[in-house]
Amino acid sequence: xxxxxxxxxxxxxxxxxxxxxxxxxxxxxxxxxxxxxxxxxxxxxxxxxxxxxxxxxxxxxxxxxxxxxxxxxxxxxxxxxxxxxxxxxxxxx
Numbered sequence: 001x002x003x004x005x006x007x008x009x010x011x012x013x014x015x016x017x018x019x020x021x022x023x024x025x026x027x028x029x030x031x032x033x034x035x036x037x038x039x040x041x042x043x044x045x046x047x048x049x050x051x052x053x054x055x056x057x058x059x060x061x062x063x064x065x066x067x068x069x070x071x072x073x074x075x076x077x078x079x080x081x082x083x084x085x086x087x088x089x090x091x092x093x
Contacts, residue, residue: 001043005082012085016069031069035085038066042073042080049073 005013013032021028042048042064049062052072061083064071072083 001046002079003039003043003082004079006084009082009085016085016087031067035066035069035071038064039071039073039082046075046080 013035016035017028017032020031047059047062049064049071051059052061052063055061059075061072061074064073065088068088069085070088071085074081074083
């Protein structure tokens with residue numbers, strides 16, 4: 001199973017890293033690497049995240065919470081698509 005990032009998810013990761021880097025560049029690198037590391041576990045553990053109740057097909061969209069960050073993804077037969085990434089204080093994307 002492969003990982004695919006939407007353009008929005010890539011922009012989310014860039015935005016979060018830039019925001020953190022303003023205050024702590026070292027933390028920005030660490031958090032970004034840890035987030036990507038957790039996402040890379042999804043092909044082996046696609047049900048790691050909690051189902052999103054508003055998903056059109058039950059269980060097809062999930063949220064993985066890592067610390068203060070949420071990774072929303074969809075599960076497909078041959079791929080996991082990373083839809084969005086945000087800090088929990090930003091609210092749902």
